[in-house]
Amino acid sequence: MSIERRFFRAKKVQMDSLQAFGFVKTDRGYSYSEKLMEGQLEAQLLVTEKGEISGKVIDCDLGEEYLPLRQERQDGAFVGEVRQAYLDLLGRVAEACCLTLPFQSDQMNRMAQRIEERFGDLLDCPFEKQEDYQSYRVDGKWYGLIYPLELSKLKGISEDLKAETAEVINLKVEPKYLSGLLEREGIFEAYHMAKKSWVTVLLNDSLSDQELWELIAKSRQLAAPSKLSAGSGPDYWLIPANLKYYDIDSEFAASDTILWTQKASIKAGDFVFIYITAPTRAIRYACRVLEANIANQGYRDLSSIKTLMSLKCLKQFPDHLLTADLLKEYQVNAVRGPRRMSQQLIAFLKEKEYFNDKE
Numbered sequence: 001m002s003i004e005r006r007f008f009r010a011k012k013v014q015m016d017s018l019q020a021f022g023f024v025k026t027d028r029g030y031s032y033s034e035k036l037m038e039g040q041l042e043a044q045l046l047v048t049e050k051g052e053i054s055g056k057v058i059d060c061d062l063g064e065e066y067l068p069l070r071q072e073r074q075d076g077a078f079v080g081e082v083r084q085a086y087l088d089l090l091g092r093v094a095e096a097c098c099l100t101l102p103f104q105s106d107q108m109n110r111m112a113q114r115i116e117e118r119f120g121d122l123l124d125c126p127f128e129k130q131e132d133y134q135s136y137r138v139d140g141k142w143y144g145l146i147y148p149l150e151l152s153k154l155k156g157i158s159e160d161l162k163a164e165t166a167e168v169i170n171l172k173v174e175p176k177y178l179s180g181l182l183e184r185e186g187i188f189e190a191y192h193m194a195k196k197s198w199v200t201v202l203l204n205d206s207l208s209d210q211e212l213w214e215l216i217a218k219s220r221q222l223a224a225p226s227k228l229s230a231g232s233g234p235d236y237w238l239i240p241a242n243l244k245y246y247d248i249d250s251e252f253a254a255s256d257t258i259l260w261t262q263k264a265s266i267k268a269g270d271f272v273f274i275y276i277t278a279p280t281r282a283i284r285y286a287c288r289v290l291e292a293n294i295a296n297q298g299y300r301d302l303s304s305i306k307t308l309m310s311l312k313c314l315k316q317f318p319d320h321l322l323t324a325d326l327l328k329e330y331q332v333n334a335v336r337g338p339r340r341m342s343q344q345l346i347a348f349l350k351e352k353e354y355f356n357d358k359e
Contacts, residue, residue, distance in 0.1 A: 011098040013051035105167040105203040120264040139224035145170040171219040236341040262307035263338035275335040283322035287311040
C-alpha cells in the first residue's frame, strides 16, 4: 500500500476545500507542489475527480523521483527527515481538505452514513483499551460491533484471505435463519459472540450494500423489539449547522418558524437542538418539529433535497452554556450529522431547567 493510500484510507476529500489550500485545477484533477528540505526536493500531489490522492517527491537537482522515500529498508538520517517532511505535508492537507471517516472499510462508511440518516443512532467505543472497536446500540443494547480481525480466525474463510486483516461487523440474527445465512458469501459464524444468534460479516463488498443494510436493520430490530415497536413519545435530536454555508441566525431573526432539510427519521413532535459547528462548537437553539416530510417545492435550490421539516424555535442558548466540552461529559463526543441526544444529556438539560419539554 502506498504512503498516500495508507495515510488517507480513513479520510474523504472535500473537493471544495482544495483550491483554498493551494491546489490548482488541471485536466487530471487538482495538483499541488511544495518545496521540501530547503528546496532540495519538491513534493507533487494529485487529487483526481474521484477524490483519490497520489503523490511523489522529486529530487530537484536530478529531476527524478526520490525513490528512497518509498523503500522501507532505507532508514538513514536524511531519508528519515524527508519522510517526516512529506508526512507533515500530507497531514496539513488532511486537516484542511479532508473529513475523517469513522471506519477503515468503504462499505461500512457507507452504512454509517445510512444509519445516521435513517436512525440517528450513536456510534461509541465500547472498550476503553481497544479504540478500533466501535459499536451501534439501540436502547443500550448492541446491534452492531465493528472491528478489525485477522481473517484466519473466521471458520470457513478462503485460503487467499487467511493472511489478511480486515474490518468486520457482528450482527444479531434470528436462529431459524442462521444456517441459510452462513451459506452466503461473506457471512461467517460469529467471532467471540453467541454463535446461535450472531454472525460476523466481512465488510469487503461480498454482500451488496442493500443486503448488508437489511441485515443491519434486522439486527437493530432484534436487539430491542419492544422499544422499536412502541413508537411513542418524542425523540431528542442534535443536528449540526455550519454558519459558513447557512445563516440560521438570520432565518430565526426573521421568523421563529423555519423550514429545514428533512433529517434521519425525525418526526413531528420531536425536539431538535441545533449545534453550531467550529469555531463556535456549541448548542445554540432548541426547536420543536411542527411538521415532517414536507415536499420541497423550490424552497431549497438543490435537487437532491426532496423533503423538508418545519422547526419552531423554543429557546436560544448563549454559546458558553452548552459547549462541545460539556457535551462530551454527557456521552456526546461529536455532532457530525443528525443523531439522537444521549439520555444523560437529556437528563442534564431537564435537571438544570435549561429546557422544559412541557412548555
